[in-house]
Amino acid sequence: MAKVPVQFTLNGSERAEFVESGSTLLAALRDKMGDTSPKGGCLQGTCGACTVMVDGELRLSCLTLAETCNDAQIRTTAGLANGEVLHPLQRAFEDAFAAQCGFCTPGMIMAAAALLERNPNPDRADVVEAISGNVCRCTGYEPIIQAVLLAARANSTSAA
Amino acid sequence: MKLSKSYFADERTDDFVEIGQPRPRSDIRGHVTGRTAYFADRTFPGLLHLKMVRSPHHHARIRGIDTSEAEKHPGVARIITAKDVPQNLYTILILIQVGPEDEHVLAEDKVRWKGEAVVAVLAETARAAEEAAAKVKVDYEVLPAVLSIEEALKPDAPIVNEHHGRNYYLYDSGECRKVRFGDAEKGFAQADHILEESYSSGPIEHAPLETSGCIVTPEANGRFTCYTNTQAMFFTLDNASIILQMPGHKLHMVGGTVGGGFGGKVDVTVEPVAILAAKLTGRPVSFIYSREEEMQVSSPRAAEKIVIKDGVMKDGRIVARQVMAYIDAGAYSRHSPYGAQKSAAHFPGPYTIPNVAIDSYCVYTNRTPSSAMRGFGVTIGDFALEVQTDKLARLIGMDPLEFRFINAYRDGDMKAHRQPTEGAALIECMQEASVIAGWPVDERFMKMSSQTREG
Ligand code: FES
Ligand code: FES
Numbered sequence: 001m002a003k004v005p006v007q008f009t010l011n012g013s014e015r016a017e018f019v020e021s022g023s024t025l026l027a028a029l030r031d032k033m034g035d036t037s038p039k040g041g042c043l044q045g046t047c048g049a050c051t052v053m054v055d056g057e058l059r060l061s062c063l064t065l066a067e068t069c070n071d072a073q074i075r076t077t078a079g080l081a082n083g084e085v086l087h088p089l090q091r092a093f094e095d096a097f098a099a100q101c102g103f104c105t106p107g108m109i110m111a112a113a114a115l116l117e118r119n120p121n122p123d124r125a126d127v128v129e130a131i132s133g134n135v136c137r138c139t140g141y142e143p144i145i146q147a148v149l150l151a152a153r154a155n156s157t158s159a160a
Numbered sequence: 161m162k163l164s165k166s167y168f169a170d171e172r173t174d175d176f177v178e179i180g181q182p183r184p185r186s187d188i189r190g191h192v193t194g195r196t197a198y199f200a201d202r203t204f205p206g207l208l209h210l211k212m213v214r215s216p217h218h219h220a221r222i223r224g225i226d227t228s229e230a231e232k233h234p235g236v237a238r239i240i241t242a243k244d245v246p247q248n249l250y251t252i253l254i255l256i257q258v259g260p261e262d263e264h265v266l267a268e269d270k271v272r273w274k275g276e277a278v279v280a281v282l283a284e285t286a287r288a289a290e291e292a293a294a295k296v297k298v299d300y301e302v303l304p305a306v307l308s309i310e311e312a313l314k315p316d317a318p319i320v321n322e323h324h325g326r327n328y329y330l331y332d333s334g335e336c337r338k339v340r341f342g343d344a345e346k347g348f349a350q351a352d353h354i355l356e357e358s359y360s361s362g363p364i365e366h367a368p369l370e371t372s373g374c375i376v377t378p379e380a381n382g383r384f385t386c387y388t389n390t391q392a393m394f395f396t397l398d399n400a401s402i403i404l405q406m407p408g409h410k411l412h413m414v415g416g417t418v419g420g421g422f423g424g425k426v427d428v429t430v431e432p433v434a435i436l437a438a439k440l441t442g443r444p445v446s447f448i449y450s451r452e453e454e455m456q457v458s459s460p461r462a463a464e465k466i467v468i469k470d471g472v473m474k475d476g477r478i479v480a481r482q483v484m485a486y487i488d489a490g491a492y493s494r495h496s497p498y499g500a501q502k503s504a505a506h507f508p509g510p511y512t513i514p515n516v517a518i519d520s521y522c523v524y525t526n527r528t529p530s531s532a533m534r535g536f537g538v539t540i541g542d543f544a545l546e547v548q549t550d551k552l553a554r555l556i557g558m559d560p561l562e563f564r565f566i567n568a569y570r571d572g573d574m575k576a577h578r579q580p581t582e583g584a585a586l587i588e589c590m591q592e593a594s595v596i597a598g599w600p601v602d603e604r605f606m607k608m609s610s611q612t613r614e615g
Contacts, residue, residue: 022287030201030203035194036201040200041370041371042451076194077192077194078195086192090193094192097182099191099192101369101421103368103369103419109192137367137369138369
């Protein structure tokens with residue numbers, strides 16, 4: 001089957017691979033680039049577990065063709081922490097008990113990160129809206145909502 | 161979090177150190193950094209993808225299978241049918257002597273539910289496997305299907321599963337699990353009121369975010385490593401060993417973090433055929449359910465039908481209970497004979513009832529085999545019991561919480577299935593709940609104790 005080259009920046013590093021034509025960004029990240037933080041929960045755009053950021057926009061990587069991401073800046077949960085220093089969202093998810101099995105967590109955190117980047121002081125309704133495309137079957141959404149609000153508060157305190 | 165310690169006052173004088181304290185989950189750091197390893201977070205050179213051809217019918221005889229077109233599809237490495245499986249007939253609980261074997265790993269002569277596995281196709285890519293699977297031709301003679309408990313138990317109903325010979329499981333004790341305690345008929349005769357109600361539920365899918373699956377690699381030492389998200393590692397190991405006629409030491413099962421299970425990952429549905437595929441091809445194999453398969457094919461919680469008849473006195477005591485329960489196993493046993501058995505023991509609920517008669521049937525229908533799910537055999541029963549309890553209280557004009565105090569089991573009470581009650585705390589829980597919920601009950605209930613009976 002025909003292979004096509006893809007080249008993009010993944011969490012700050014230049015990456016290039018050949019992938020099957022028509023393969024998804026999710027498959028390229030997981031199987032070719034070794035970033036397994038985005039998860040495949042449905043492969044049909046309904047669960048949000050595969051959520052990543054492409055050029056600052058949220059994208060479902062299971063519905064994004066890898067070959068359309070050439071030259072893009074791609075960010076995933078695997079690249080959020082600064083070495084051992086966690087991103088405020090990661091810390092908040094830990095503190096607020098916002099994960100059980102953890103399978104939805106990387107996608108949830110990306111959706112929340114996109115929210116905080118465009119709106120550092122969201123209210124509850126903003127958070128609910130922001131994670132409305134991400135399914136969690138274990139934790140229940142309340143601890144997740146609280147974690148995102150906690151991270152927003154932590155951000156604004158550290159900024160002040 | 162507020163923790164009430166007064167009930168332990170006699171036992172514990174020291175303060176609790178761990179209980180009541182929040183502690184982070186041990187695996188949380190991996191979750192938030194995306195580093196937790198799930199079974200599918202690995203890939204191997206030469207990995208083959210397995211796609212299952214499934215029955216489109218609820219019940220049909222297989223007249224023939226033609227894989228010739230599928231074999232020619234580009235990228236196809238191997239096609240597996242029933243004759244490739246060393247011990248095709250199995251049942252999970254045979255490990256604890258709950259037989260008979262009643263299910264084929266890959267269908268042979270018949271399919272008994274819509275979604276049953278028939279032919280496994282292995283190809284270089286998931287897409288090629290899917291395309292080739294669509295080219296497998298199975299010639300079916302469609303048979304009449306039984307799609308509800310009621311239909312299954314009609315005298316002239318088609319037989320769902322010949323290995324049972326009847327549409328319900330035959331226990332060593334007879335056609336159902338029975339509990340008999342006191343004399344229910346006598347109890348009904350003395351009751352002031354009788355209430356008979358029926359309750360039913362549909363199947364419920366667990367819908368874990370991570371679908372069921374495994375990846376198997378053949379090792380240089382002749383063993384097979386199986387990375388799986390099973391919730392039942394030893395059921396999987398031992399059943400795979402039986403199905404593949406392979407000693408257990410050849411099978412290295414590797415578990416890990418499960419991306420949600422809720423009981424939906426205790427059946428042995430992916431590993432044996434994936435290990436067989438790795439053996440027959442000498443290559444690593446990945447068999448991962450699509451979202452559609454997870455929703456349609458993985459076993460749900462059983463549908464149930466429960467008929468409860470209670471005799472109750474004007475003063476609030478339940479004096480007799482009779483339950484007829486039917487658990488829909490679907491086409492195969494899996495864990496359902498056990499679920500129905502558990503339900504039988506559970507139907508008196510957390511109440512002390514002197515006269516009890518319970519019959520719990522495990523029924524076969526041409527529906528998706530049901531199996532474990534959080535408290536299976538018990539949860540739907542609890543729904544029925546507690547709705548019934550509210551109705552009983554209403555019938556005699558009593559507050560539903562006070563009614564529960566009157567009937568609550570206490571230490572020393574003999575339960576209907578002959579387990580003496582020990583360490584009961586229902587009364588104390590209800591006392592706390594009454595305060596927290598602002599649902600006051602009479603003073604005499606607030607003075608009750610699980611450890612003694614007043615008067
Ligand atoms: S895997 Fe992409 S939305 Fe579910
Ligand atoms: S923590 Fe399991 S799906 Fe969200």
